[in-house]
Amino acid sequence: MQTPLVNVKPPKGNLGGAGVKQARFPRLDEPWPGVPDAGSEAELSAPVTHITTLGNGLKVASEDTYSQLAAFGLYVKCGTIREPVHKPGLTLLLERLAFKSTTTRTSAHIVQLSENLGCSMLSVGDKENIVYSILTLRDNLPAALEMVADAVLNPVFNEEEIDEQIDAIAAEQESLLNNYEFYMIHYLHKVAFANQPLGKSPMDYWNTMRDNISREDIIEYKRKHYVGNRIVLAGASVSHSDFVNLAEKYLGSLPSSTKPIVENPVIYTGGYLYEPLSTEAMNKENFKEYFGLAFKSCGWIEDDSYPLAIVSKILGGGSSFSAGGPGKGMFSRLYVGFMNQNSHIESAEAVLTNYEDNGIISVLSSCQPGNLPELAEGVCVQWMQLAYDIMNRPYEFESELTRAKNLLKSTIFTNLEQRSIIADDIGRQVLVYGKRQSGEWVCNKVDSVTAEDCLRVLLRLFQHPPTVVAIGKQSSLKSMITFEQIRNYFMRAVQR
Structure with missing residues (x-):
């Protein structure tokens, strides 16, 4: 039985003193008048x-x-x-x-x-x-x-x-x-x-x-x-x-078509671009030099997209300058083992860019002028160190793997709190797969990834020619490791 509210207007000049009857509000376990009952949890169904x-x-x-x-x-x-x-x-x-x-x-x-x-x-x-x-x-x-x-x-x-x-x-x-x-x-x-x-x-x-x-x-x-x-x-x-x-x-009046459209084939080539900074860029105060290293990844339609996403989270990274310090306490490799150990590095971040049947996984980085050669070598070492640690430090790596999985799952569910992202997720999944997998299904795929999966996809990356982009002063570019040196560095890891 609902408990009626008693609305009593106190007399002017009296803020509820003696003799004034106070309004009685329902207890927390009583229904509110005029508010529909939400029903029991058992009666509610998850959105489908x-x-x-x-x-x-x-x-x-x-x-x-x-x-x-x-x-x-x-x-x-x-x-x-x-x-x-x-x-x-x-x-x-x-x-x-x-x-x-x-x-x-x-x-x-x-x-x-x-x-x-x-x-x-x-x-x-x-x-x-x-x-x-x-x-x-x-x-x-x-x-x-x-x-x-x-x-x-x-x-x-x-x-x-x-x-x-x-x-x-x-x-x-x-x-x-x-x-x-x-x-x-x-x-x-x-x-x-x-x-x-x-x-x-x-x-x-x-x-x-x-x-x-x-x-x-x-x-x-x-x-x-x-x-x-x-x-x-x-x-x-x-x-x-x-x-x-x-x-x-x-x-409904949109035309239909049963004739297949011939899509442009996408072929990963790899290669390199070493480009000098423009004079205008170098005239700016606090200008930077840049280095990017990428490998051929896979498309969303492949199961290897899950271990690759975890590898990207393990490398992590971001900008070295942010409120609260680098990374605000994050424990990704590019923060802990790279930026925090080298004050000349301005940023280093792993980015996974997948498409339907192709893509790249990369580390984008920048540094203070004159440090580009060291930055390039350091980024290469970070990739190789990850593969080495999976093989030779399995117990330590397991904690990194768990942390990366939790971070990835947290990101998924945080994003799916927003209506616009739910609609976007539905639209893109149905366009690619013809159906929509739930966040829980995706997280189960994330949980199933093992250290062996991470090592396997890393070695698969190293089999393809890398993509290298370096932008800096002429003197820095002349001191850079060459594309062939970078390619051979990773090929040796595969051959071992």
């Missing part, structure tokens, strides 16, 4: 991902997290890796033109509509996909999805907006010309996947886009890839049945 395929091949995937804020995205298998070799930049332009004028709305009208709906909208074109993502109130989902469908189905691509975006891209790239830290991962891709779309970045083609890409090129590229069986509509905190009905209503 549902997937439905429309008649045109488009997949609708969602998970209801029972929130009043909904996140959804349209995931199109249309990234830079799929561009014609002679037309780089098409994906970037499609991304930038995503919410511009359509046959039914001007770009200003779209901005006004999104503000009226309280939408946060974003378009991102990456190496493999283009994503149109929206965060909005659950009640505004129909209007928000209609707006996205309009942007996808009815773009105008007028010349004025195309020129405007090319100008904006040029301005951004000019501002980044000497930002080597930002572009190190792109330099590694350029060398690792030489002369291929996967190796291209805006710094390679921004100044040729206006002459090389026409409005007709954009229309044809979109027509080829924007077909139902290459698209996933993914949502979090949405009713699946309502989501499917809305998708059928607004996206």
Whole structure:
């Protein structure tokens, strides 16, 4: 039986003194008046991902997290890796033109509509996909999805907006010309996947886009890839049945295609790039030198992606300068055994960059001027030391392995607290695998990784030619170990 609240207004000037009857609040084990009972834990069910395929091949995937804020995205298998070799930049332009004028709305009208709906909208074109993502109130989902469908189905691509975006891209790239830290991962891709779309970045083609890409090129590229069986509509905190009905209503007219698209083959080449710093960069106060070392990894579709992710966490790293000291107490190898022992190192961080069927795992690092040769040798030693310790110090390594697993699992579940990341996880998994694996399933795969798995994938990395990028003063580059020395160093480990 519910206990009624007694609301008594105290007399003016009296803050509940003697003679004033106090309001009685329910005890913690009593229900609150007017608040529905949440039910017992046994009656609650964990959110489940549902997937439905429309008649045109488009997949609708969602998970209801029972929130009043909904996140959804349209995931199109249309990234830079799929561009014609002679037309780089098409994906970037499609991304930038995503919410511009359509046959039914001007770009200003779209901005006004999104503000009226309280939408946060974003378009991102990456190496493999283009994503149109929206965060909005659950009640505004129909209007928000209609707006996205309009942007996808009815773009105008007028010349004025195309020129405007090319100008904006040029301005951004000019501002980044000497930002080597930002572009190190792109330099590694350029060398690792030489002369291929996967190796291209805006710094390679921004100044040729206006002459090389026409409005007709954009229309044809979109027509080829924007077909139902290459698209996933993914949502979090949405009713699946309502989501499917809305998708059928607004996206059911997307064309379908049973004709397979011939994808550009991705071939890892490896190699090296030793490049002097620009004069402008060296004129800056506290400029740095940079070194990157990468190896061929694997795609997300391979089970070896799990031990590689753990190897990346074991190496860890980051910047040597941060509030609370280097790494704020983290115990990764690049902090404890490398940066903390060498004051001239500014940063060193392991990065795993996987795609559907290829990728690289790398260490990106920087140092104070004049220390590039020592930095390069130190990074090579860190890779080799890890393999050596797995073989010769198994008990000590086991604690590192456990710590890395826990860190990786913590990262997974922390990210999955956010609706937008849940929607993104659903969209990308369904686009690659055709299904969605839960966080628990992924963590079980992480837990199953052994020290032997880590050693096996490390030796597999060393079998391929490395990718080496060094950027520094001319004097530093002349003193660098050569690419052949680095390659032979790792090949000897495999032969042993």
